[in-house]
Amino acid sequence: MSDLQSQDYVRRSASTMTPPAARSHEDQVAKLIDVSRCIGCKACQSACMEWNNLRPEIGYFEGSYENPADLGPSVWTLMKFAEYENEQGNLEWLIRKDGCMHCEDPGCLKACPAPGAIVQYANGIVDFISDKCIGCGYCVKGCPFDIPRISKQDHKSYKCTLCSDRVAVGLEPACVKACPTGAIMFGSKTDMKDWAGERIEELKSRGFDKAGLYDPPEVGGTHVMYVLHHADKPSLYSGLPDKPRISPVVGAWKGIIKPLAVIGIAFAALAGFFHAITIGPNEVTDEDEVEGERVLHEAESEKSP
């Protein structure tokens, strides 16, 4: 997306600045995807393409309902279809709308090296500011959900914006608007949690005793949440991570290594500087030259007596 600035940033990639905080009252927003109400019609996918002017290349039939085969630089949301045989031996068709989860603690933003290329607005939306993106792919490594995709055309990273442009002017995201069954809802995060609570009670009363809300605390919660009938096993839903977290490898790379590097390099340089001003240079003396010449001459005279 572009940098509209109708919302204050609370986080900004590769920055140590204090974000502006004058507009202090911002409701945290969330999208709630009720998987149990989804019929897999892909209206959300179409709406996303239309609103965001995305036209992915037409692919080939891969033997699955999933189309296109994967998220991409111009596929920001994708219906994923999983066939699951439950304990009773019945088939369950688990359909999940995949896309950016808008983590409260975003791994992409943490990994990004370009100042301001990834931001989080006060309402919780995580957005890519494309003109600042350098195309390094660090966000791909930072993301616990395998969401960002780098374009081969312009070498920039793309993902769902949660329709930050629409939300900024009080509209709901395009996918929410298009959903015919009300499986996708949008509002304040508190409202969405309340709504999910009611829905989960209902599902439990219908026999889905493991029904629950997917709002993983390991990434500080997300601004896209799911109501799952099998909340005990999120991975049933086309590999939704059971315990998503920013990889400790990324944590080390973006955490402890940075100060260690600065200390290590600075120490080496300072050690050199202080060696230079205390012990000082090692210079060749006139005596050395005499000795050096002597060695060469002696050798010469031995060879030619």
Add this chain to the structure above:
Amino acid sequence: MTRPANAITRYTVVNRVNHWITAICFVLLTLSGLSMFHPILFFLSDLFGGGQWTRAVHPWIGIMLLVSYSGLIIQFWRENLVHKDDIAWMKSIGYVVTNDEEHVPEVGRNNAGQKMVFWSMTLLIPVLFFSGLVIWEVYFGAATSIPVQRVAVLIHSMAAIAAIIVWVVHVYAAIWIRNSVRAMTQGYVTPGWAWRHHRKWLRELAAGQHDKRTIRKHP
């Protein structure tokens, strides 16, 4: 160039050209790499025309460095083989850093410190190259899994920091031991320099154990 009559050739033209291509690549890689490593150094990307250009050019310079450094390995590996004398030199490191040459064992063509710089880079540059390939998004972004890429980027940054520290040591040592820089820019040292810092090498030269062209001319 003008050389004193008793000049001893330490590095040939090929040695020097190869060394300085490597050095230029290394400095460019350090600047562009650090700009993508730490936010406070992101401004260094402006030297390369901005973030996108920095990201695009860094791996190509890396390939040049690997090729160039391979040339240095071919030319210098033999004289950097480790000997028993190197242990004695390392033990006298306290005398080395205080310029107390009389208490340091006689050194051949390279001392143990120089050998450590050589072998560290010989290890680190291939590590940097291969970990760098894994995270070269444009061509190899889809070649490995994301967990592999995460490990590669961590290894790449740690190896880079190690290489930069080795480089700092290398540059300071060249400045500290006066006239070493001239050996790598103009190619020659004086007999006094060889006597003071590489006495065993000087004796070998005098005994004719090295290439005859090494000692250009002496009266």
